[in-house]
Amino acid sequence: MMTEGLQQAATDPGELMRLLAQIEEQSRKSARLVPQVEVDEDLWDGLAYSIAGVRVITAMNEIREMLPYPAQVTRVPGAADWVKGVANIRGTLLPVIDLQAFFGAKSVVPGKSARMLVVRMREINCGLLVPSVLGMRHFREEDKLANARMKGALGQYVFDAFSVEGEIWPVFSLSALTADPAFRSAAA
Numbered sequence: 001m002m003t004e005g006l007q008q009a010a011t012d013p014g015e016l017m018r019l020l021a022q023i024e025e026q027s028r029k030s031a032r033l034v035p036q037v038e039v040d041e042d043l044w045d046g047l048a049y050s051i052a053g054v055r056v057i058t059a060m061n062e063i064r065e066m067l068p069y070p071a072q073v074t075r076v077p078g079a080a081d082w083v084k085g086v087a088n089i090r091g092t093l094l095p096v097i098d099l100q101a102f103f104g105a106k107s108v109v110p111g112k113s114a115r116m117l118v119v120r121m122r123e124i125n126c127g128l129l130v131p132s133v134l135g136m137r138h139f140r141e142e143d144k145l146a147n148a149r150m151k152g153a154l155g156q157y158v159f160d161a162f163s164v165e166g167e168i169w170p171v172f173s174l175s176a177l178t179a180d181p182a183f184r185s186a187a188a
Contacts, residue, residue, distance in 0.1 A: 083186045097183075145168075148160050
């Protein structure tokens with residue numbers, strides 16, 4: 001029906017304008033029938049990943065981007081073992097840090113699931129290697145456990161957590177990590 005009208009209107013500009021007005025009116029009527037979706041403003045967005053077998057989340061505003069494990073990393077002489085080297089990312093040299101090795105665990109193995117999280121804060125630009133990313137997660141602020149503490153090496157970077165259906169999601173602070181003098185000193 002519409003295509004016949006368009007074919008006829010193609011020769012008559014007045015008919016074409018009438019047809020376009022009719023389409024616009026139908027669109028407006030249809031839009032009123034679409035159910036409105038309420039957006040929960042109290043959501044906290046984070047990226048879930050693992051470090052040495054521990055599942056953590058980090059606020060999305062602390063991660064600039066996520067990339068595959070770099071194909072080529074050039075070792076830097078005299079750097080700590082957890083500093084894998086530098087990688088050329090779109091023309092910029094970026095230090096590459098093995099987050100698991102920093103915590104004394106086994107190094108991240110290059111592969112399909114390994115990722116590099118790019119961080120730019122506290123005058124530090126670097127890529128953090130993690131063995132796997134579990135994806136983006138959304139948490140309600142009311143599920144936040146303030147002043148949550150965690151034992152182990154990761155504990156000094158965890159200040160909050162979320163509890164959802166009996167599962168605890170520790171919030172790993174990259175801001176705290178980049179402020180740590182041990183992390184800032186990459187010399188061996």
